[in-house]
Amino acid sequence: MKLRFLGTGTSTGIPQIMCNCHVCRSRDEHDKRLRASALVTYKDKNILIDCGPDFRQQMLDSGSPALEALLITHSHYDHVGGVDDLRPYCAMGDGFPIYCRSDVAGDLRDRVPYCFAEHPYPGVPAFNINEISTKPFEVIDLEVVPLPVMHHRLPIVGFKMGNLAYITDAKTIPDSTLELIRGIDTLVINALRIKDHISHMNLAQALDIIREVKPRVAYITHISHDMGTHSEATMRLPEGVKLAYDGLVIHIPDQFDQEDEEETPTFNAETSWNR
Secondary structure (H helix, E strand, O other), X not given: OEEEEEEOEOXXXXXXXXXXXXXOOOOOHXXXXXXXXXXXXXXXXXXXXXXXXXXXXXXXXXXXXXXXXEEOOOOOHHHHOOXXXXXXXXXXXXXXXXXXXXXXXXXXXXXXXXXXXXXXXXXXXXXXXXXXXXXOEEEXXXXXXXXEEEEOOEEEEEEEEOOEEEOOXXXXXXXXHHHHHOOOOEEXXXXXXXXXXXXXXXXXXXXXXXXXXXXXXXXXXXEOHHHOOHHHHHOOOOOOEEXXXXXXXXXXXXXXXXXXXXXXXXXXXXXXXXX
């Protein structure tokens, strides 16, 4: 299994409109962040996680890969604003498969009602909405486990697939979810900035979660310009924790694939967290 970070930025992206800070002016390509989204490849088939307003550009940048399904974490615009651009993927029989909570399904029907009309206009996207709960479900023979988290007061989900857990936009993570991912090989988790935020974890809070879960390796995503440049933020991270960036491809080993496991630095729970 592998994961490609299509976007690693927060809702405003980086650079941010009308901002002249040193991060937004950076010429380092690591500091160019589209809205958060990811592509999981399993058995040569692709599952999209979130479909924000940068989706079209992300697909073009990735070589326009085929997609089997979309998993949605929540219905904020930076995570669903690109669903209309799924049109090329909607030629399959019963519509393009989307897996999401019931509240997200309702929001989609409200925001793009023309996609769900009884007599749709020719050419509009056609979706097959699969409402999920906390129970595992299957996509292309891969078990997907919803990971309930809280985005301030909004219940949302991350996803666990094999040895990968992907969580974005979380402010708090319940103990029941932590139990589902404890000891996972690869953890992707959000950290917005250094200072506290009302609805997203900051870096210290994300590192606390990583220390408790003890993954082999962790990647930070959903990043704002307030985190600093990629190089500045990387210097704050302990061993085994990395700042993701747009276009980064990571390989998630099977539990029996020791050779792949050795290619990535091991997370060390004893590392100083104030570095």
